Amino acid sequence: MVALGTAVFILVVALLGVGLVRSGASAEGNQRSPSPWWLLGGGVALPSIVITVVLVATVVTMRALPDQAGTAPGLTIEVTGSQWQWDVVYPDHGVRSVNEVHVPAGEAVLLRLRSTDVIHSFWVPALAGKMDALPDHDNTLIVEADEPGTYGGACAEFCGLGHTGMRITVVAHDRAGFERWLENGARRG
Numbered sequence: 001m002v003a004l005g006t007a008v009f010i011l012v013v014a015l016l017g018v019g020l021v022r023s024g025a026s027a028e029g030n031q032r033s034p035s036p037w038w039l040l041g042g043g044v045a046l047p048s049i050v051i052t053v054v055l056v057a058t059v060v061t062m063r064a065l066p067d068q069a070g071t072a073p074g075l076t077i078e079v080t081g082s083q084w085q086w087d088v089v090y091p092d093h094g095v096r097s098v099n100e101v102h103v104p105a106g107e108a109v110l111l112r113l114r115s116t117d118v119i120h121s122f123w124v125p126a127l128a129g130k131m132d133a134l135p136d137h138d139n140t141l142i143v144e145a146d147e148p149g150t151y152g153g154a155c156a157e158f159c160g161l162g163h164t165g166m167r168i169t170v171v172a173h174d175r176a177g178f179e180r181w182l183e184n185g186a187r188r189g
């Protein structure tokens with residue numbers, strides 16, 4: 001799209017330049033009205049070609065994207081939004097946390113998102129795009145933190161008075177640190 005946009009921009013600027021030179025040269029002469037082919041070409045044909053190219057590129061890219069539900073990350077975490085906090089459950093380990101998602105770095109993790117009340121949106125910009133947490137439907141989101149560290153996020157769907165405080169933090173550990181956290185979390189119950 002950047003390449004196409006650049007090409008169209010250069011073409012328009014070039015035509016503008018030609019128009020300026022010509023109008024300067026023919027300032028004394030008769031004013032000619034532009035040929036209707038300019039309108040058909042620039043207003044119908046060119047946009048049709050550009051839109052078709054972008055459409056085909058989009059469809060090809062969408063088909064090439066992996067089906068998120070079909071991939072099988074090692075770890076599944078259930079993240080439930082409610083007014084106004086995130087409850088996080090690690091179903092394979094019997095561990096819970098609140099407003100923090102602990103993950104192993106360098107591994108794909110499947111988040112199963114839902115809500116107990118209104119629509120929330122799980123958003124940790126450094127890791128993935130926004131994904132809605134809905135009351136009547138599970139959405140999935142695959143996140144992978146390349147490096148151990150802390151990644152801040154927030155609810156990205158206005159969900160009431162406490163919306164701005166509805167923060168979420170993803171803490172990525174190295175493998176050993178994650179196992180340690182799971183054990184400590186399990187002890188906490």
Ligand SMILES: [Cu+2]
Binds near residue numbers: 081156157158159166
């Ligand atoms: Cu929310």
